[in-house]
Amino acid sequence: MNIKNFFKYLGITVLLAMIVLTILANRDLKRIYGGLTEQVNLSQFDIAISPVVITNATILAPEGDRFLSGQTITIENGLITSLSSSEELPADYSVIDAQGKYIIPGLVDAHVHLFKSPNDLLLYVANGVTQVRELIGEDDHLLWRKKVHENGIGPDMFIASPRVGSFGFIQGKFMEWSQGYVNLTNAKQAEAAVKKFHEQGYDAVKIYSQINRETYEAVASTASELGMKVVGHVPWELELSDLYGRQNSIGHLEEIMNAFNREFGEFGYDSTDEFLNYVEKRSHEVAAELLEHDLAITTTLWLVESFVEQKTDLDKVLKEIELEYENPGISEWSTTSPRGIGWLPEVNRYKWPDEWDQERREKSRNYWETYAKACAVILKILSDKGVRIMTGTDANLPPTVPGFSLHREFASLEKAGMSAAQILRSATSIPAAWLNNNAGEISVGKKANLVLLDQDPLLDITHTKLINSVILNGRVLDRTVLDKMLAAVKEANDNSRRQDISHYSHSH
Ligand SMILES: [Zn+2]
Incomplete structure (x- = not known):
């Protein structure tokens, strides 16, 4: 040669x-990201809409703080058409006797990531979640929404664009390929990108931490011209006040906490009390500003609280959650990129490295406990001041199983001091008003997205888990159907699993 x-x-x-x-x-x-996991056929659960009348209904009042008993609800073409205390029943309607049940509007998870896991749509419905807000949108999600609308079952979907950030050329290319970011570095690019998102059918633009000021301002003004919302993080280059009048929601309480921490000068082991005092003081000031500029906050509090637990005892966390329903592609992840969002011990980024000594662990525990506590302090103050708080979970990040995790979020919100009525409003009427989706309360003309519970959730917020039936845009899905949905997702996961997780199962 x-x-x-x-x-x-x-x-x-x-x-x-x-x-x-x-x-x-x-x-x-x-x-x-879950895309090779077996997919359940969503259309097998679709049913024709027929007129329904619910009798002996005890319904959550529009204010969300009490139940009204003895109601008769009629539902036609997916909408609530009448609400009365009359005992006369219209002919040709299927009748549901709701004696002893508590009816609330369908729940909203205002911070989810579907990634490449369409089976999640069934997990949401089976958990009473009739609306999700997807915060790292992909073109596939727009397609799923269309398919569900035509022939299938799934929650109503608000879909934000892919994340926009400002990166250098090489890093930008990598972020686009590996995580679907859109790299925008100036106003001209921002304007063109937002117009394209709008044409594609996205409902909002998702802001990420690294976006620069020029790009951010152009994104916000273009989105506003097109009637799109701006959602996401507090960019590192900006102050919280730069968001006022530009952004419609902040994705996590954590983002406000981090903005406070930047102002404070980064708390450490010796300054946790001082930092918590600062957070409290600033929360009172910021609450008034958030109210004035109508900037809503999504909670994702349970995720933040779970950091410490995942660090100290990951096995315990994995045993407590409904791991069998989590897409195994995501939970198993890949050992070649361990800094991702895998759940199991070999790929979990939150878990302490084995080589850390006691002192380092103690400092880390102290840091993350303060971190979570600061978020809870902010929540309580903002919520009491009437800032729009929307329940959200960051579903599919470890350990937030889609659908199930919203009920765990409620428990965290209660622990932080919110009342059951405040939590229910944050999961129904408050996000519905933000989304402008004609749902979120039980009144005439609203969408028939309802959840029938076996016990009163105002007495104990954990009762939201006791789901008897879900009514989704007028379709009645009883417990048997909901259980079939869950079983179908579990089976698909089990068929696609590469690692045995039976030692985490609830029977152990
Ligand atoms: Zn997220």
Whole structure:
């Protein structure tokens, strides 16, 4: 072989190897976001809408603080058409006797990530979640929404765009390929991107931490012209007050806490009390501003509280949650990129590295406990001041199983001092008003998205888990159907699992 041929064959070999590696890497990327997990056919649960009358109904009042008994609700074409105390029943309606049940509006999870896991749609419905707000949108999600609308079952979906951030050229390319970011570095790019999101059918633009000021301001003004909302993080380059009049919601309480921490100068082991006092003082000031500028906050409090638990005793957390319903692609993740969002011990980013000594662990525990406590302090103050608080979970980040995790979020909100009535409003009427989705309260003309509970959730917020039936845009899904949905997702997961998780199951 002469030297020329040698280099020719070497070149061809390297090129082929790169193509194969790219295909494998892309396939792995699809798998770790759940895209290779068996998909349940959503249309098997679809049913024709027929007129329904619910008798002996005890319904949550529009104010969300009490129940009204002895009601008769009629539902036609997915809407509540009448509400009365009359005992006369219209002919040709299917009748549901709701004696002894408590009826609340369908619940909202205002911070979810579907990634590549359409089975999640069934988990939401089976847990009484009739509306989700997807905060890292993908073109596939727009397609799923269309499919569900035509023939299928799933919650109503508000879909924000992919995350927009400002990165350098090389990092930007990598972030776009690996995590679906859209890299925008100036006003001109921002304007074009927001117009494209709007044409594609996205409802909002999702802001990420690294966005620069020029791009942020252009995103906000273009979105406002097009009637799109702006949602997401508090960018590192900006002050909280820069968001006023530009952004419609902040994705986590944590973002406000981090903004306070930047002002404070980063709390440490010796300054936790001082920091918590600062957070309390600033929360009172900021509450008035958030109210004035109508900036809503999503909670994701349980996730933050789980950091310490995942660090100290991950096995306990994995045993407590409904791990069998989590998409195994996501929970198993990939050991080649351990800093991702995998759940199991080998891939969980929150877990302490084994080599950490006692002192380092103690400092870490102290830090993350303060972190969570600060979020709870902010929540209580903002909520009491009447800031729009929306319940959200960051579903699919460890350990937030889609659907199930919203009920755990409620428990965290209660622990932070919110009343059951405040929590229910934050999961129904408050997000509904923000979403402008004609749902979120039980009154005439509103969407028939309802949940029938076996016990009173105002007495104990954990009663939201006792779901007898879900009514989704007028379709009645009873417990038997909801259980079938859950079983179908579990079976699909089990068929796709590469690691045995039976030692985490509830029977152990
Ligand atoms: Zn998120």
